[in-house]
Amino acid sequence: MVSLTLAAAAYPIDQLADWGAYAAKLERWVAEGVAGGAQLLVFPEYGAMELAALDPATMGDLAASIDTVSALLPRIDALHAELAARHGVHILAASAPRRDADRRARNAARLFAPNGKAGVQDKLVMTRFEREQWHITGGTPLRLFDTALGRIGVVTCYDSEFPLLARALVEAGAELLLVPSCTDSAHGYWRVRVGAQARALEGQCFTVQAPTVGLAPWSPAVDENHGAAGIFAPPDLGMPADGVVALGAMNVPGWTFATIDLADVARLRAHGAVLNARHWLEQPGAAPLPAVEVVSLR
Numbered sequence: 001m002v003s004l005t006l007a008a009a010a011y012p013i014d015q016l017a018d019w020g021a022y023a024a025k026l027e028r029w030v031a032e033g034v035a036g037g038a039q040l041l042v043f044p045e046y047g048a049m050e051l052a053a054l055d056p057a058t059m060g061d062l063a064a065s066i067d068t069v070s071a072l073l074p075r076i077d078a079l080h081a082e083l084a085a086r087h088g089v090h091i092l093a094a095s096a097p098r099r100d101a102d103r104r105a106r107n108a109a110r111l112f113a114p115n116g117k118a119g120v121q122d123k124l125v126m127t128r129f130e131r132e133q134w135h136i137t138g139g140t141p142l143r144l145f146d147t148a149l150g151r152i153g154v155v156t157c158y159d160s161e162f163p164l165l166a167r168a169l170v171e172a173g174a175e176l177l178l179v180p181s182c183t184d185s186a187h188g189y190w191r192v193r194v195g196a197q198a199r200a201l202e203g204q205c206f207t208v209q210a211p212t213v214g215l216a217p218w219s220p221a222v223d224e225n226h227g228a229a230g231i232f233a234p235p236d237l238g239m240p241a242d243g244v245v246a247l248g249a250m251n252v253p254g255w256t257f258a259t260i261d262l263a264d265v266a267r268l269r270a271h272g273a274v275l276n277a278r279h280w281l282e283q284p285g286a287a288p289l290p291a292v293e294v295v296s297l298r
Contacts, residue, residue, distance in 0.1 A: 002262040004149055004176075007038035008208050008229035008246075011094065012253040013216035015053045022051060023079060029255075030083045030091065036257045040090045040149055042210040045107070045123075045157045045182040047094025048076060049222045062134065062220045070099040077110060077118070084112040090149055090297075092178050092210075095123070095156060097136060106139040109154050109180055111147075113297040119145045121154040125162055134221070142290050144172045147297045150262045157181040160195035160209075163202060168289040170203035170277060175265040179209045181227060186250075189227040197243050200232045204268045204277040206245070206260050207232045213251045229256035236272045238264060 009029065016022045033041040051069050058064035073096055080093045095109040107123040107130070122139020130136040142165060145152045153169035153176070160166065160179045169177065177199055181192045189211060196207040211227025228250045235243040246258035269277045280286060 002150065003259060004039055004262055005037045005257065005259045006040050006042065006208055006231055007033040007036055007255045007257050008042045008210040008231060008248070009044060009255060010211055010213045010227060010229040010248050010251075010253050011044045011047045012214040013047070013050045013212055013219065013222050013225060015216065015218050016050055018054060019075070022054070026079060027083065030087060030089070033255050034087045034089055036255055037259075038089065038255070038257060040092070042092045042178050042208050043094035043180065044210045044212045045095045045109070045180040046222055047182070047212055048096035049219060050216070051076070052219060052221065059218060060220060065219070065221055066097045066105050066134065067099060069096050070105065073098055073108075077112075080110070080112045081116065081118060084114045085116060088114045090114065090147060092154065092180065095180055097134070104137040105135065107136055107156065108139070109156055111145055111152065111154065111297065113147060115298070117297040119143060119295045119297055121156070123156040123159055124165060125158050127158045141293045142168055143293045143295050144169055144174055145295050145297050150175045152176045152178060154178045154180070155199065157183070157192055160192055160199055160207075163199065164287055164289055166199040166203055167280060168292050170205060171289055172292040172294060174203065175205055175262045177203070177205060177207045179207055181209055181211045182222060183211065183226055184224040186226050193230065196230070197232045200243060201234050202276050202280070204234045204236070204272060205265050206262070213253055226251055228252075231256065231258040231260070233260070233264070234268055234272070234276070236268050236274065239268075
């Protein structure tokens with residue numbers, strides 16, 4: 001048994017008055033996740049954009065709001081690291097735009113371990129909104145995080161809709177794929193959910209989708225958010241027939257919990273009714289896979 005309890009957030013974007021309000025919110029969410037027994041807490045894509053409200057003079061300006069949040073990243077990360085250590089849990093922080101030395105912004109998800117180590121996975125493939133309005137740039141490399149919980153990959157939102165990214169992580173040993181998401185319509189939510197479930201099927205692994213939810217009319221970045229948190233598995237022996245391990249209510253804030261056994265990944269890859277992971281290369285024209293950097297958070 002390699003039992004692991006997960007918590008996937010359906011996270012509301014709030015207009016926060018100050019840093020203290022943000023810290024109190026995050027501390028409350030982490031405490032609630034831990035109280036539910038979670039060892040890994042998964043927050044959504046672009047959930048950090050609520051921090052743009054801390055500068056009322058610029059929060060309505062898209063480019064300025066990106067800079068505001070990017071400047072706060074060291075402080076955000078320090079808070080997550082402290083909470084992970086305090087509660088003895090792993091936390092995938094809500095992703096945030098990071099303004100790099102080349103002045104380009106990249107969408108960064110950060111995974112914090114309770115031992116003080118952390119890893120960063122930039123989103124690789126940008127949506128039209130990110131390219132054309134946000135001017136967010138794809139990052140590299142693709143990383144696999146070797147943790148005390150298991151081998152974890154992150155395919156942020158749109159990245160989950162491109163099978164070669166997840167496949168490269170599976171080939172590198174991923175047992176669990178985290179899918180933080182931020183979608184402004186039910187169509188977008190379902191695209192990511194279908195992607196998350198397809199990646200679970202292909203890779204014979206577990207996937208976790210954590211979305212932003214609710215309305216934030218003050219924000220030009222994350223003004224409308226639709227989704228439901230979910231934990232998915234391959235629909236195979238011993239797993240739910242529809243592949244849905246746990247599913248939250250649509251557009252309702254809160255945690256969705258599930259306890260999984262990562263030993264099921266090895267079992268299904270070896271003895272499943274189908275062997276999708278093993279048979280991948282039998283597809284005509286199976287493409288070369290992206291390189292994966294393995295990062296130890298142990």
